[in-house]
Amino acid sequence: MNERILILVGIIARHFLSGDDFSSTEEIVxxxxxxxxxxxxxxxxxxxxxxxxxxxxxxxxxPLRQDPLRLFAPEEMRCLSRxxxxxxxxxxxxxxxxxxxxxxxxxRACLERDGEVGLSEVRSITAxxxxxxxxxxxxxxxxxxxxxxxxxxx
Numbered sequence: 001m002n003e004r005i006l007i008l009v010g011i012i013a014r015h016f017l018s019g020d021d022f023s024s025t026e027e028i029v030x031x032x033x034x035x036x037x038x039x040x041x042x043x044x045x046x047x048x049x050x051x052x053x054x055x056x057x058x059x060x061x062x063p064l065r066q067d068p069l070r071l072f073a074p075e076e077m078r079c080l081s082r083x084x085x086x087x088x089x090x091x092x093x094x095x096x097x098x099x100x101x102x103x104x105x106x107x108r109a110c111l112e113r114d115g116e117v118g119l120s121e122v123r124s125i126t127a128x129x130x131x132x133x134x135x136x137x138x139x140x141x142x143x144x145x146x147x148x149x150x151x152x153x154x
Contacts, residue, residue: 080122081116081117083118
């Protein structure tokens, strides 16, 4: 595409975005002709804008999923290691950990230990919490346990 046509597209877009009340495209065309652009360039710019605006988007972005924002309280931050908190956040963002189960995991982890709870303990607590709320052969549980299934069952 010609650089002058790109400039025209930018000018036309600014007119529409600025809220100028043009009663017709003829006023825009007249203004562009006065600015030194020729009729063919103006026609190409409007054609390009029309083509882009009427073209259906095949790569439409997926709908935004609004997760509730979960902030850790100072007591929870002292109780859970950084790796454990990151693990819970990652599971929630992937849609694998419902908010009510996450709260249960955090509560259990903070009540069970006096010191900091690490990643392996949070994994076990999460797997058990999900196990009680879902089927035992759930892929979510297998994902959390990972390759350490033998230890999880003993």
